[in-house]
Amino acid sequence: MGVNSTRGHTPSILTALRRAVSWHRRILAAIAAAIAVLATITALSPAAPTTVRVVVAAVALPAGTELTETNLALAAVPAEMVPDHAVRDVNELTGRVLAGARTAGEIMTTAAVVAPRPAGQDSGLVTTPIRLGDADVVALLAVGDVVDVVAADPRTGNSAIVAESARIVAIPRGGTNSGPLGTTTTGQDGQLVLVEVEPETATALATAAANGRLSVVWRS
16 A cells, blocks of 8 residues: 555656746746846947046136136046047146136137236237138137238228237137137138237227228238
């Protein structure tokens, strides 16, 4: 009787073993499927964007602010978001004056600042915008250049120097019609350049610009 009872339980034991093995197989299959899904997601996920460290305004800065290490900072920005002429070294901007207001975190460019006035120069000078008719000439200019501004009268064909030893303090570049201190000022009337001159010379420049086209010659 005892032997028959043991034999009677054998199929039940085998069935239980088969069910256990089948259950474990399903668990292993589910785990393998999950791993496969994760691997696929990882393979299809875009790579992390390349970043570039650039100088940004550490806080909101009004126009005319003298830039220092305390109001500037470095930030990692996706490369595709970095504008032309972005500055990557805080020391390059230290001591310069901000041409237009900047919000906190805004990327600093060379077009956003005015070059510092040379030591000992008359502080009574003013900064005034002029539009030069030849954009190719503007492309050759650099902040700090000293130039004579020449006005050409289209009615007579005559030209004359209206500003001597004007110093270039800012050259906004790129984009379209964002204002005199924005990222662009190129239009049908020429490209904007900011120069530092005496107040009466600024008036003469405004008059000359209204009557003709302006150009520059470099001081040697």
